[in-house]
Amino acid sequence: MTIFTLHTIESAPVESKAILEQSVKQNGMLPNLHAVMAEAPGLLEAYQTVGQLFSKSSFNAEELTVVWQTINAEHNCTYCVPAHTAIAHAMKVDAQLTEALRHESPMPTEKLQVLRDTTLSMVRNRGLISEQEIKTFFAVGYEQRQLLEIVLGLSQKVMSNYTNHLAKTPLDKPLQPFSWEKK
Numbered sequence: 001m002t003i004f005t006l007h008t009i010e011s012a013p014v015e016s017k018a019i020l021e022q023s024v025k026q027n028g029m030l031p032n033l034h035a036v037m038a039e040a041p042g043l044l045e046a047y048q049t050v051g052q053l054f055s056k057s058s059f060n061a062e063e064l065t066v067v068w069q070t071i072n073a074e075h076n077c078t079y080c081v082p083a084h085t086a087i088a089h090a091m092k093v094d095a096q097l098t099e100a101l102r103h104e105s106p107m108p109t110e111k112l113q114v115l116r117d118t119t120l121s122m123v124r125n126r127g128l129i130s131e132q133e134i135k136t137f138f139a140v141g142y143e144q145r146q147l148l149e150i151v152l153g154l155s156q157k158v159m160s161n162y163t164n165h166l167a168k169t170p171l172d173k174p175l176q177p178f179s180w181e182k183k
Contacts, residue, residue, distance in 0.1 A: 004167035007038040015041035019048060029172065033079060033160055036167045043159060050156040057149040061091040066112050067150055069101035070119040071157040073182065079164040079171055080157065082178035102180055111140045118142075119150050127151070 005011070008030070009020045016038035023034045037044040059067065065088045072080040081102060088098045097108060107113040118137045121129045137147060163169070171179060 004036050004169075005039055006032055006035040006170075008035070012038040013041055016044050019044050023048075029174070031083070032169050032172050033083070033164065036169050037159075037163055043163070047156065047159045047163075050152065050159070054149070054153045054156050057152060058145055059149060059153075061088075061093050062097060062112065063115055063146075064153070065091070065093045065098065066101065066107065066115050067119050067153040068157060069098070070116050071123055071154055072161060073101065073104055074120060074123050075157065075161040075165075076182045077157075077161040077164050078180060078182075079169045079175075080160055081180040082171060082175040085178040085180070086175055103183070111142075114140045115142070115146075118147070119154075122150055122154060 007013075007016070007020070009017055009024070012020055012035075019041070020030060020034060020038055024030050034044060037047055054067075055064065057064070065084065068084045069081065069088070072084055085098055085102060089095070094108075097112070099105075100107060101116075107116050114136055118129065118133060121133055134147065
C-alpha cells in the first residue's frame with residue numbers, strides 16, 4: 001500500500017498543473033507516474049525535460065528502447081517496463097526486441113547487445129566502466145556522444161524507477177496488458 005498521492009490536475013500543486021495538463025494532452029490520460037511526481041513539481045518538470053531530451057538524442061527507436069528497458073529491468077521497475085513496452089509498440093519497435101528486453105534475453109544484433117551490455121555496466125558500476133568496455137562500445141560504431149547519452153537516459157530512468165519504487169505506483173489500465181515481473 002502506498003502513502004503517496006495520485007494527484008489530479010485539480011489537487012496538484014500549482015507549479016505542476018500546466019505540466020499535468022500537457023501530459024493529459026499527450027497521453028489522452030494522466031499517467032499515474034506523473035500523478036505521483038506532481039507532488040514535487042521540480043521532479044516532474046525535470047523528468048519531462050530529460051525525457052524529451054533523451055528522446056531527441058542520436059539513438060534510434062530501437063536503441064532508445066534498449067537503453068530504457070535495460071535500465072527498467074535492472075532496476076526491477078514493474079511500472080516502467082510495461083510503460084516502455086507500450087511506448088516501444090507506439091514507436092514501431094520490433095516486438096521480438098521488446099520481448100527480449102523484457103525477459104533479459106540476448107539482443108538480435110551485436111551492436112544492440114553491446115549497447116545493452118554497456119548500459120548494464122553503467123548502471124551496475126555507477127558509471128565506472130572499464131577501458132575495454134568503452135573500446136568495445138566504440139568498435140561497434142558508437143561514439144563518445146552515445147556513451148554520454150546513456151547517462152542522460154539513465155538520469156531519466158532513475159527519476160521514474162525510484163519514484164515508482166517509493167510510491168508503489170499502480171499500473172495504469174492501458175498498461176495492464178503489458179504487466180511485468182522480474183524473473
